Amino acid sequence: MHFDIELTAREDIPKWMGYATPVVTVLVALAVSAVAFVALGVSPISAYEAMFVSTLTTEFGLRETVIRAVPLALAGLAVYLPMKAQLWNIGAEGQLLIGATVGTWVGLNVALPAVALLPLMLVCAGVAGAAWAAVPAWLRARWNINEIITTLLLTFVAVDVKNFLVRGPMQAPTGSFAQTEILPANAQLPTLPWFNVHAGILVALAVVVVISLLINHTRLGYQITFIGANHQAAAQAGMNKRAVYVFVLVVGGALAGLAGISEISGVQTRLRAFFEPGYGYTAIPIALLGRNGAFRVLLAALFFAVIFVGGSSMGVTLGVPAAIVDVIQALIILFLITAEFFKSYSIDMTLRRRTDRPNTGRVGGDT
């Protein structure tokens, strides 16, 4: 018996694959994660029921999901926008932390009414995140230094800057915890009258709309898309690659900064030294899942929010370690990468005996 697997490069990728990939990826990741549940002695069905059904059917679950989706969507867009120009902002986490830190400082130290203070905090957090991303942006645009490395490494710097400030200059004088004072009421994002969600959701929705318009209906968006598709042809055509590189990374940094401050001002109410939410990292699979549009990024953010919220409530009800959420997240990334492979290759599997050779059974599309 002979078992052969042959890979053939696809000449064109079927249209439906573009739409099916994110969905199939998620389903396969969940299916494989079931193994972990079984190993833990928990029925995967009841686990997923706890994770999805109870999260999506209770008001509490829905509200938590939306609240969690706010920073995830903003951070997701912080990765998505540079990705459009074929740049990888791996350091959204760092930009988010810097934004959170600077925004918190403004909230604690500037005395203004809420209508002025909240926008000021958002702007300062955005500017701080942008400044943090501007360094890798400039290095990339001017000297072609790999932004994957620089954005990632700057995250560790950001973590330490935040730790230093929260344990030092910004530490609350009362008590010995490594945390700041609680933000005054006028520096906390108000809760919306309906649904009990903080106003950060409005910011996130507005940003999704703006980014979507930017990419799909402006000249700048056209240039970003084109440079992302072929930067050499773009340069030949006279597009300003450097400016676009700086723009997408800096705006991405600003969005991550917004994610940081909306989480502090809307949810945490104070900056703790332990605040390392990992949203900036989860933003990467979110951007990958939603790379075909800003609204899909929002959908992907909501999905991850469900997993996070459902994962922790599942931890309580079923006694499953919340780390299972990380497993699912990692599997999604793995399967996304695998899906890329299946998009580019079709696979032939042949089962034959040595004597006769039946025809190949085809899996996947034609080449």
Next chain:
Amino acid sequence: MDESPFLRMEGIYKEFPGAVANDHVDLTVRRGEVHGLLGENGAGKSTLMKILYGLYTADEGEIYLDGERLNLESPQDAIEVGIGMVHQHFMLIPRLSVAKNVVLGMREPADVFRDAPEVTGGDGAAGGGGGLLASLGTNRLLRTLASRFTLGLNGPETEIRRLADEYGFDVDVSATVRELDVGERQRVEILKALYRDVDLLVLDEPTAVLTPTEADRLFETLRRLTEQGLSIIFITHKLNEVEAITDRVTVLRDGHRVGTVETADVTRDDLARMMVGRDVLFEIDRSPAAIGDPVLDATAVHATDERGVEALSGIDLTVRAGEVVGVAGVSGNGQRELAEVTVGVRAPSAGDISIDGTDMTGQSPRAYVDNGVSFVPEDRHEYGCAGDLSLMHNAVMKEFPDGRFGDGLRFDYDAVKQYAERLVEEFDVRGVHDTEDVVANDLSGGNLQKFILAREIHRDPDLLVANQPTRGVDVGAIEFLRKRLLDQREQGTGVLLLSENLDEIFDLSDRILVIYEGEIVHETTPEKGDRERIGLEMNGASVDADGAETASEPDEQVPPVRAPPDHRRTAE
């Protein structure tokens, strides 16, 4: 040559979703012949050969080799029965030596682990010839493993050297492939096939990557191979190559076999008619140009290539409105850098460039574009378009700032789409059902080139720089592209045409320059120009012979600008 068929492909039928690539095609190849397979892009040549090489399975039809029916399911099957293929894009690993590339994919265990060890002591760790290794060599399990996972190159290297000598290949088998030029790499590909002991060799557009000189060498090699009894299928869409090398030729059009003829019995016109299905004009009607002011002035331009090596060493060049200046030369003599410098993509390291009388030295590519400079780059996919984006996106790659496509921040994709559709229609770009849906990579080479030229010409530029505009493009499209270039000249555009194809240079140019090692070494006109002389100049003959460029002096007396004659000129 043996008259009886060596290979017979009968009634080959292959359908792809939405298209029949081969519609009951027959092909017979005799032993020891070079059989041309001629057709436009998309005629079904490659599909037919992929079926022969086991990459595709035919829906219908049979293949016989030497009278025996073949059932090919993979390239391995094809190689086993003695069919080899040299792909257009080389399948070599640059880091590895020639010998390693040749044996790649085969089992060549180290000498001690061979079933019948001829030599003891191989190379590297597996060799050494010591007693321990020898005794290990007798362990059955180990032998089985080792015969799969060790590599010995002594035997193969000798064999490859023998093959190379036998066929007169001048290739150093221990060199790394990276060090070889394109022609040598192609010979390595052929060696790879020969090493697998093939009787039938398929060459897929082998000259596409070669300079004319290298192509001549390839033809010599092929002749030597056929003398040894090898049969060769030569895929091409170039008529002069069919004439130069093939014994018989089979012409395909739209998946059908149009016919098989003895090359000696037909003319180029016959072949072109078979291939395109109508008469093709090789002669182009040219009217005298109305030559105007200089649109491009380059003075003492120097430039370096990617590695920082000087590629242009003092080029003086003027192109006037309404004339075509042809730059002939063997690829790699600075054409690419010259083209890029004149359109602002590459900054000159010294010298000045002015466009329409304005000094543009050091300006951005955008400034050049805005000043009416258009560019058809040598590499369509790398610089000419964004392959994964739709034609709609690609259509306005240069024109996007224009107010027609929306005002202020807004970008009006509806207007862009209309524009793209106009380009597609006016330039007869085929295979486009929807400019929003079809991406640039979906187009065949000829159609993509038409599209790119459309984009560059539609702007009605003052200067159009075209580098190898018809390379790798089929005859029908070449005719169209050349005609459009000349039309544009009549519209008063100055055209700088860089081409390795002398026919093209002679057909289109008003003045001819020869570039060699980054310098213009010769200037002439199509009327006065002597092909042989130009050929020599392209290879640096005059420079090498006297150590100076004295030989090119007489022709430089020709005034740089003169009206071309108004007669028809025929390509040879």
